[in-house]
Amino acid sequence: MENTRETIQRLTGMSDYRYNELQFEVGLSFLQHECFYDEQSVKLMQAASLFWKWWRNIYTQRNEMWIKQAEHKNYESYTQWQSVENINVYPNRFIYEQAYSELTAKIR
Numbered sequence: 001m002e003n004t005r006e007t008i009q010r011l012t013g014m015s016d017y018r019y020n021e022l023q024f025e026v027g028l029s030f031l032q033h034e035c036f037y038d039e040q041s042v043k044l045m046q047a048a049s050l051f052w053k054w055w056r057n058i059y060t061q062r063n064e065m066w067i068k069q070a071e072h073k074n075y076e077s078y079t080q081w082q083s084v085e086n087i088n089v090y091p092n093r094f095i096y097e098q099a100y101s102e103l104t105a106k107i108r
Contacts (some may be wrong), residue, residue: 004063004064008063012074012078023056026059027055029083044100044103047099047106048095054091054095058087062082
């Protein structure tokens with residue numbers, strides 16, 4: 001039985017490399033948008049492992065919704081679905097606090 005990622009790759013024709021690259025690119029775009037393009041805030045969040053764990057979960061949930069809801073299941077439809085403009089979920093305060101804690105621990 002296919003997992004969600006395999007289904008996405010089959011429907012869109014994406015390779016493993018492209019799937020990972022897109023997930024990372026959209027994650028960075030999301031951070032830039034969420035942090036109002038403040039470079040320091042983006043760097044802080046980008047370095048936080050908890051953010052990326054959260055992001056992978058969100059990305060997987062959005063994949064599952066796309067598989068169920070998308071009328072046209074192709075690469076163009078998928079990339080539009082995963083674009084920052086269509087993401088309406090945000091990390092909770094705990095994610096931000098952990099990112100700050102990770103950063104301060106590295107500085108010490």
